[in-house]
Amino acid sequence: MxxxxxxxxxxxxxxxxxxxxxxxxxxxxxxxxxxxxxxxxxxxxxxxxxxxxxxxxxxxxxxxxxxxxxxxxxxxxxxxxxxxxxxxxxxxxxxxxxxxxxxxxxxxxxxxxxxxKHIGTIILHPNVPDTRVFVGEEEVRDLWANHEFFVAPGKHIVKAMKEGYWMNQRYVEVKAGETAEVIIPMQQRIQTQVIGFERPLNVNMRGYSPDPQDGKPTWPKNLIIASVVGMGLGTGALAMGLVFRDTEDAATRRAWTGVAGAGGGLLGLSVIGLGIGIASLPQAPAPSVYIAPSVSNETMGVSATGNW
The missing domain is CATH 1.25.40.10 (Tetratricopeptide repeat domain)
Known part of the structure; x- marks a missing residue:
């Protein structure tokens, strides 16, 4: 040889x-x-x-x-x-x-x-497979085979990118004959949406409930209360689903569409229940019950108020 x-x-x-x-x-x-x-x-x-x-x-x-x-x-x-x-x-x-x-x-x-002895060595360790790593403007190839990348002595920018993850960027300085080991933790990008309104979105619905009287059934009153609560929750879910489903992510869009569908179904059932409860009430006047779901840029809630 x-x-x-x-x-x-x-x-x-x-x-x-x-x-x-x-x-x-x-x-x-x-x-x-x-x-x-x-x-x-x-x-x-x-x-x-x-x-x-x-x-x-x-x-x-x-x-x-x-x-x-x-x-x-x-x-x-x-x-x-x-x-x-x-x-x-x-x-x-x-x-x-x-x-x-x-x-x-x-x-x-x-x-x-x-x-x-005359150059610098950077050892790269991304924590996610198939991460694209750049040192300066040069992409590092074949990381699967060898994590070492040779550079001229001095300061270098290391960038790591992968679809669905935040870009990781840092500066690395290495002298001639030295080795710098760089751990590259990639953080997954979680998509969030914040919807802002000029003022809170309020939905108000009115139902009626009689005062309990001796000898008379109380289920119409309970049905009305449950129905108006269901209407509030259903309206809130429907509104949120319609607002938040406007996104490019298919999975997120399907999820919010499902929420809107469930809210619409609950609203429909609650309207039917409210109609049955009102139809079963005595003819005497009854105090009102209010249900008010509220969606704003920071909070969401449902409140029920009234007297009877």
């Missing part, structure tokens, strides 16, 4: 360019067109033209998205001093390290460790 970069070469001077012997040994691992691009890239490196060399390595990776090709690009960026991009390519290759053939996993990890 070829030794591409060794730890002893990472201090001074920078990592060395592979020798022709390595190129000959690696021929069995790469496609011919990729091998040809590598040879051109190594020649460019030897004459000090790192920009041309990196362009050629990028072309090789576009031709073949192989893990070993990605390691070659990462190591070339390490030799050129582009530590951030080198770390990202080496890290991506190590996600599927079992597929490496031309490079040893321990040597690739060692190269990644050298890169980390």
């Amino acid at each position: 070829a030794v591409f970069v060794t730890p002893s070469t990472w201090a001074e001077p920078p990592p060395r360019v592979p020798s022709p012997a390595y190129l000959a040994e690696a021929k069995g691992f790469y496609r011919p067109e990729v091998q040809a691009l590598f040879e051109q890239a190594y020649k460019a490196e030897r004459r000090g033209d790192f920009k041309e060399a990196l362009d050629l390595f990028e072309q090789a990776l576009q031709r073949d998205r192989d893990n070993d090709v990605e390691v070659e690009l990462g190591l070339a960026q390490l030799r050129a001093g582009n530590y951030l991009q080198a770390a990202r390519h080496l890290d991506m290759a190590l996600v599927y390290g079992h597929r490496l053939r031309a490079h040893r996993i321990d040597e690739t990890y060692a190269a990644l460790g050298e890169c980390k």
Whole structure:
């Protein structure tokens, strides 16, 4: 197995360019067109033209998205001093390290460790699956495989977003060679609606109840009282259901429509009960009973008043 970069070469001077012997040994691992691009890239490196060399390595990776090709690009960026991009390519290759053939996993990890000395590492832990996380304007990909994200030293904005949750945003500062661990608690967005009125909404209904008299049934009076209370509750539920069902959320709309339906049904039954109670009353005048449901921007209630 070829030794591409060794730890002893990472201090001074920078990592060395592979020798022709390595190129000959690696021929069995790469496609011919990729091998040809590598040879051109190594020649460019030897004459000090790192920009041309990196362009050629990028072309090789576009031709073949192989893990070993990605390691070659990462190591070339390490030799050129582009530590951030080198770390990202080496890290991506190590996600599927079992597929490496031309490079040893321990040597690739060692190269990644050298890169980390010059950059910052942010470890991201969102508490909700499928959360989209951005560091600055860059979206973090493949959080399921690796929670590490490499950044330039300094202060960064971390944003986390998911449909149905509040956005989580914070600032993270990390220095070269340091690691910052960020726990991202996502809070579910609970939809609430507050309806404001210029004045409270009041509904008043009148029923009649006779004074209890000896020998006469009292059920008409009780039925009337129960009916007017039911009318108040039904009217309040119907009004609330009609007001609050005007929402874009389908589940909330169905729930408030059900409340309105139940309120309408209760109101209808109460009107029937009131009619039966009134029809069963003696012909003597009777005092009145008032039921007044009230809905405002802060409170809802039902009150019953009267004398008999």
